[in-house]
Amino acid sequence: MAIVVVIAGTWLGYQQFAATGCTGAVKLTVAAAPEIAPAVEQAAQQWVRSGAEVSGTCVAVEVTQENPASIAGAVSREHNVTLAGLGVAPDAVQIPDVWIPDSSTWLLRLQKEAAGFIPPKISSIAQSPVVLALPEPVAEQFGLPDKKMTWDTLLAQFGTDKSLSVGIVDPAKDASGLTSLLVLSQVAGTDQAGLRKKAQALTALAQNSSALREDLLQRFPNSNTADDLATSLNAAPLSEEDVVAYNAKRPPVRLTAAYLEPSPAPLDYPYAVMPQVTEAQKSEAADGLLAQLSDGVFKERLGSAGLRAPDGTYGSTFQAPIGAPQASPAVAASAAGGDVGGTAGAGTDAAALSRVIGSWVATTRPGRVLAVFDVSGSMTTAVPTAGGATRAKVTQAAARFGLGLFSDKWAVGVWRFSTELDGKKAYKELEPIQPLTSGRAELNASIDQLTPVKDGGTGLYDTILASYSYVKQEWQAGKANSVILFTDGEDSNAGITQKKLLAELEKIQDPKKPIRLVLIGIGNEVNKAELETIQKVVPGSGVFIAEDPAKIGDIFFEAIGSRTGAN
Structure with missing residues (x-):
């Protein structure tokens, strides 16, 4: 019978092709x-x-x-x-x-x-629009679908004793999770209160994240009982199609789709x-x-x-x-x-996506990083867009926020550099790379020591080589090992030459122990070509320029969430 079916199908296909005259x-x-x-x-x-x-x-x-x-x-x-x-x-x-x-x-x-x-x-x-999916009993508590629900309403749920159990599909692996997290980050704002809200939201979402959409959907309640509703997933950003497909299976508890404002970019x-x-x-x-x-x-x-x-x-x-608009x-x-600099729906660009993924990676992935900060005299330069705060103060604020967002899965170390900070050395260790589970307080305190050195120069080449060598010595498998260096100038130290630095970096690299070198330039006095030249000899590294130092926090997370330099 199988042979007959195959022959019949082949003959039918031949007749169809023959009828059109194609060969x-x-x-x-x-x-x-x-x-x-x-x-x-x-x-x-x-x-x-x-x-x-x-x-x-x-x-x-x-x-x-x-x-x-x-x-x-x-x-x-x-x-x-x-x-x-x-x-x-x-x-x-x-x-x-x-x-x-x-x-x-x-x-x-x-x-x-x-x-x-x-x-x-x-x-x-x-x-398919990206919506907030909630079990119908939970949606009724917010007056849905008659009332509108906003991202501010959702943000207010995080960090309280009455907070919803909100899940998300890993934004690094799922578009609905990524675009919804992007909007949530934008709505939270960039002031200190907004950054705290964002950190609370990321931490809570990370605890209820899933690698696959199907896994997340299975965590919604299977009954209307109070116990089941209290212990199951209460909400998750998903696509409208996910809600339609879920309800089509006639589950014990249907999902309501909340079309939050502002709307995330829909799946296109x-x-x-x-x-x-x-x-x-x-x-x-x-x-x-x-x-x-x-x-x-x-x-x-x-x-x-x-x-x-x-x-x-x-x-x-x-x-x-129920409540779906006629048009998206x-x-x-x-x-x-x-x-390469194109946009997706609602003006989403690649750099914004990298920033969101970077903050997510910091919250959820294990890693080891040595953060190296320029404390040369030029770091006293005022930043007009930051209310006149110095470059050093802006960098310290970004460091504190970044450190607060890193989960306990990370190990972090802090160095400062200028010229002759430790004898003839241009760099000085403030804290060795250590687990945040035990060293978070010490690392936070070290940020206060990132004060500029009056008339200090920039020992860039010596510091890059020393920090890379240190991370290689401390390298651990199964984690992202990296050096993130912040600088606002170019090398002005009487140390090794650029030629010597490049040769040494090439010599000490080990493909079996990859280390990512991230160079973040602060302000408009950075020698971009110098940083790019160094980047090219270290595979997987990147150069990121924050011409406006007030945006260094965004650049920091873009660097974590990207594998190439956004020059």
Whole structure:
């Protein structure tokens, strides 16, 4: 019977190809996010059955369901880069001709890290707003869906004895978690009160995070009993499609979708033709399939999958959650192909995404870092955008906030440098690298010692070599080992030359013990070319310039969340 079916299918396919007059075959591979893959598969097969062809050659389309993080890991592998918090995919995961992830934020992150990753064509084919999912009994406590709920309301829940149990899918691996955390960070603000709110929120979310969306959904309550509601997940930022799919399974407790304001960038499902597609026929086939995913029939297929059309509207088959708007509250714009500084929906840019991921990594991932601070005389320069505070004061404030956000999984050390701080040495250890579980108080106290040295110079080269060598000696497996150095000038010390520094850095590197060197320039007097020259000899390192020292905190977390320099 199997043989008969195969022969019959082959004969039917031959008749269809023969009817169109096409010969041969061009195969198009498509990897799509699991929730949209069935709709794409249906559209592709209908196109093939109706005689898909390009320039007289028959088209065959293979659609597979792939988690966006898996394909992102495969692209990272091929470009010899890594996305912070993600890692690379195994060799078994192959890059398709066309990739349809759930969000263009994946493309932005890859474009920022891999200079050669430039998809020639990107177009959004669907949309799903990012919402706050709450069990119906919990939603009723907030007057939903009749009342509006804001991010301020959610932020107020963190750090109180009546706080909700709010979960999140790892933002480094999930677009809905990433875009929602971005908005939460923006709403919290950048003043001291806002930074405390952000730290409380990140700490609470980290305790209820999941690596996979499916795992998080399983943590919602299975009954309306008070005990179950109290011990289960009370809320989580997810996509509207997640809520629709969850409720379609008729769970004991349904979910309500709260459309918070301001709206996060919705998932925009970009149709990205991958850079390796250079063959004309395959490129035409990709265009042909895109046309099939842009008509009214596909909009109805999207509705059946719980998804909206790219403009935020939906078809007649869409089962809208209670309180859902007719049109999406925010319409996403796909990242421009080849534009490394491009934006996703709602103006999201790659640098902003790196900052969010950096703060998340600091909160959730284990690491060892030596923080090295410039205390030369120029650090007394006033910063107009920081109310006249000196560069040193601004840097100290950023250091305190950063240290407060690092979880107890981290070990941190602090050095200061100028010229002749310890005898003839340009640098001096304030605290050795030590676990925050026991050394947080001492490390906090050391920040007070980052006061500028009057007329002190900048012993940059000696300090970089010494700090890198120290971290190598203290290196530990299974953790991110790094040096983060802050400076507002260029080397002015009578120590080793730049040529000597570069030669020594190349000599002491050990591929089995990778160390990331992060150089953060403060102000507009930094010798950017000097820092870039040093960066190039240490793989995986980066140079980040905070021309406005008041924004050093943002640059700090961008450095942690990125694997390349944002020069």
